[in-house]
Amino acid sequence: MDDLTGFQRDLLYVIAGANRPSGQDVKEEIEEYYESEINHGRLYPNLDTLVNKELVEKGELDRRTNYYAISDAGEQAMQDRQEWEDQYVEL
Template sequence: MSVTLPNSSDVGIAPELSAFQQRILAILAEDARYGLAIKRELEAYSGSEVNHGQLYPNLDELVEMGLVEKSELDKRTNEYALTEAGHDAITTQLSWIFSRFITSDNRAEEITALVDDIR
């Protein structure tokens, strides 16, 4: 399978995202989630508590940027989903990281092995 990666001159919004926001996008790349589920995944990754004052303003900013779509599950619960622009931001960030990390065939093989392990 071949994937066309963005070139370095077409980085879009990806460089403006914080690491926290990038993690949110990565979580939503798997499947749409409600806020508490996102919070739990972030906490599991970081090993520390994520407070509402950190999570929801970042989700709102990602929605405003057009990277995440917010919908109402019920009167009290919102669901968040990755948009195509959010997908593109993740791909752009990965492309930039890979372009710096892969400096030899051995490193390329490391990335290939990581991808194979996840499949």
């Protein structure tokens, strides 16, 4: 995950915390967190990056709507990141 932007990491966490969210579902969650509108030109290229890095899987809900799901590699990357963070921050 060291090669991801903070925004991409946030997308990964949103996807991991949901059950096969659509792009619109991800957009709504991330807009709530960022407290601002996220346009499609920012959202979908970053989702595609996560898919291309095989951290997220993309599938079809219907002919117009895709879903996103965390992959095994994505889960492992998140776990590795958490372990790395834990050595610096104790909450």
